[in-house]
Amino acid sequence: MIYIHIPFCKQKCSYCNFHFSTSLQFKDEMLAAIKKEIVLRKDELQNKTLQSLYFGGGTPSILSGDEINSFIDEVLKYFSFASDIEITLEANPDDLNKSFLKALSSSPVNRLSIGTQSFFDEDLKLMNRAHNASEAEGSIKRAQDFGFENLSIDLIYGSPTSNFEIWKENLNKTIALEVPHVSSYALTVEPKTALNDWILKGKVSNPREEEQNKEFYYLSDFLKDNGFDHYEISNFAKPGFYSKHNSAYWKYKEYLGIGPSAHSYNGLDIRSWNVASNQQYVKKLNSNLLAKEEEFLSIEEQFNEMIMIGLRTMWGIDLDRLNEFSSRLVECFHNEIQPKIEEGLVIIENNHLKIPEKHWFMADGIASDLFIV
Ligand code: SF4
Structure with missing residues (x-):
């Protein structure tokens, strides 16, 4: 897209x-x-x-x-x-x-x-x-x-x-x-x-x-x-x-962002963003240069991104996808998740981890508690 x-x-x-x-x-x-x-x-x-x-x-x-x-x-x-x-x-x-x-x-x-x-x-x-x-x-x-x-x-x-x-x-x-x-x-x-x-x-x-x-x-x-x-x-x-x-x-697909301040993502480990200045953007493009910077996402950042985005949706996070990450991350995550399941803040349904809708207003807070640092 x-x-x-x-x-x-x-x-x-x-x-x-x-x-x-x-x-x-x-x-x-x-x-x-x-x-x-x-x-x-x-x-x-x-x-x-x-x-x-x-x-x-x-x-x-x-x-x-x-x-x-x-x-x-x-x-x-x-x-x-x-x-x-x-x-x-x-x-x-x-x-x-x-x-x-x-x-x-x-x-x-x-x-x-x-x-x-x-x-x-x-x-x-x-x-x-x-x-x-x-x-x-x-x-x-x-x-x-x-x-x-x-x-x-x-x-x-x-x-x-x-x-x-x-x-x-x-x-x-x-x-x-x-x-x-x-x-x-x-x-x-x-x-x-x-x-x-x-x-x-x-x-x-x-x-x-x-x-x-x-x-x-x-x-x-x-x-x-x-x-x-x-x-x-x-x-x-x-x-x-x-x-x-x-x-x-929300399904972590690759996208290309064109124009000043637009962000792009390769669907895996590279995110980039164009300069948020109209003047600098035009100047670069006039010289046939892209006006973007990029960052490499560490495994932890990729994992956290999946948690943050997935828990905001009705589909939740596919546990099979999470299990593709290293066993260290998955183990840390399971330790964090257990108390949240006991509190009813997250549920597992059809192999997907979700936040019940009644807690969606505080979804970002629940997701960030689950981040791996
Ligand atoms: S200032 Fe422009 S971009 Fe911002 S909310 Fe208004 S119309 Fe949208």
Whole structure:
């Protein structure tokens, strides 16, 4: 699978610490550099058939239909791909107007991941999103009118402007809009964000963990009651609408990340990442050089990565795969795991190690307790 990072946004959301620029001044240079990286890395993923191509960001919907098509052409020219390849575009509601959707509907893009976040203006204002509540709803309906059935929306819970009743309303609207995939995250306060600053200055109250916990479990129960599978801690899909792209990450498959700050993984022991600076990225690519650094993952790191990712999913970790690691690691792990099994924090089911769903809100903590150091 291939991920392409488009590092531009219209404005900075108050909670976001991703890599992007709000200046489009050097957009053309950036797009040319990304295309050059595609060509320079055309021999990676050899003998692999692409199952998914994902445009993330930043805000890929800031591009025109023609620009998106030219990237897709470039990728499909150099990589072999499955006939049912999933091509996802992350899109913000304010970009999904009729003319853009018309262009997308005649392109190979067959899945949209819409940054809805909330259907309430108070939440969207606090988040400094570029769209309002009516655009949040209208964009989904318009995308469906243009034939996009494979739709995902992002929703954020636990905002200080929200409460349990508002959260329930957000989910009722999601069901009414017949969206088949939802990615939902707790609002987190990252360093160096406007939200962090407002909280430090007492202008906004800190998100409350107990409220987030309650909203998370309501989200899970409510979406499951409405026909969704809770297949990863933050992801829900109706049957047939699981994200191929994200599922591949969670099954430790190889992926190629193109564009500034994008990460790549060889499916085994090498992880790499591109520089998180638009200027440095373009400069390197202009000299026909890749702008990436890489690290070799030790056996312990590979083992821990499998624990962290696997325990966040409904599939859990295949114990046969864990047993392929050295007997020393497996033995250490079994010593750590026993007390967790006794506490009911993890279970073994069909030879897979899992966290029961009722403990998913603290899955990262349980997984890190099991790390081998
Ligand atoms: S649109 Fe997405 S990437 Fe851009 S600032 Fe907002 S959350 Fe961050």
